[in-house]
Amino acid sequence: MRILVTGGAGFIGSHLVERLLQEGYAVTVLDDLSGGRLENLGAVRDHPRLRILIGDVTDPVTLRRALEGVERVFHLAAVVGVPRVLADPLRTIRVNVRGTEMVLEACAERDLPVCLASSSEVYGKGIRWPAAEEDDLRLGSPTVARWAYAASKLLDEHLALAWARQGLRVSVVRYFNVYGPRADPDGYGYVIARFMDQALRGEPLTVYGDGRQARSFIYVEDAVEGTLRAGFLPKAFGWIFNIGRAEEISIRELAEKVRAITGRSVPVRFVPFSEAYGPGFEETPRRVPEVSRARALLGFEARVTLDEGLRRTWEWWRVCRRG
Ligand code: UDP
16 A cells, blocks of 8 residues: 655654555555655665655645655645744645645545544643543634744645545644644754754753743654554544643753753753743643543544653754764
């Protein structure tokens, strides 16, 4: 079976591609390399079952070519990461909405099952935590560019569920702060990737705000497992799944943990949000998933503890980004 992974050269995408190849599938990657990098596929680049297509998911000819011989799709291609979204909200909306619309239509035409990557960002500032999939959402005003990402992903989810009602076999995964090797500290701005980079260079860890804001982090290998289950299990179709880990940690504590695990005695520097992201930025003070649906329907539970995941991530950082 050949499987298309859009965004397959990205952080999560490349891990998913490796896993699918390990499981014996043939894989086509479609990626425009705007966020992804070919080096992310370095270990499998010459794999005989891997086909890599560089191109834009919103280009109909490219998409048609990418779907040749494909029996299942994981749609991960998107503009992601707070810095990227702030830099170009228009492109964020265009790629995330038009890209998904086109992928879903193409899958419907060909009767292909598809799993769509969404984000816990759709919960916005949140109403109650842990948040469950059917909870109400609380996004900020459209005058705050950050919410363009959440709005685009939310529309993607609506599209997916509308197509599911038409009989399309589609599932949605909402990722909660995925981290691990290959996370891009620059483009996406992922906090753990940034802390690892900073520790490696002996620079202060930049904690935004007072660092009391909290997140729950899931190691990429776990996120891939959850994605696979949501993409393959027939009972997943028509559902949205939180893919995350319930354990919560403040960013301030995270910085301490990174210092301890990396053994680099770098200081912590507190940076006001306005300095990090510009004036008028709105932060999400907490974000924790309710994970019972993924457990009940997918039999999925994140296994890698934060300590273990950080150790593995640091190991990769030291070796591959040279410490
Ligand atoms: N953050 C931080 N320092 C950084 C980058 C991020 O303190 O150098 C904080 C950010 O304000 C947020 C958390 O870390 O509270 C997670 O940020 P990230 O961009 O990884 O993901 P988000 O959850 O905001 O989408």
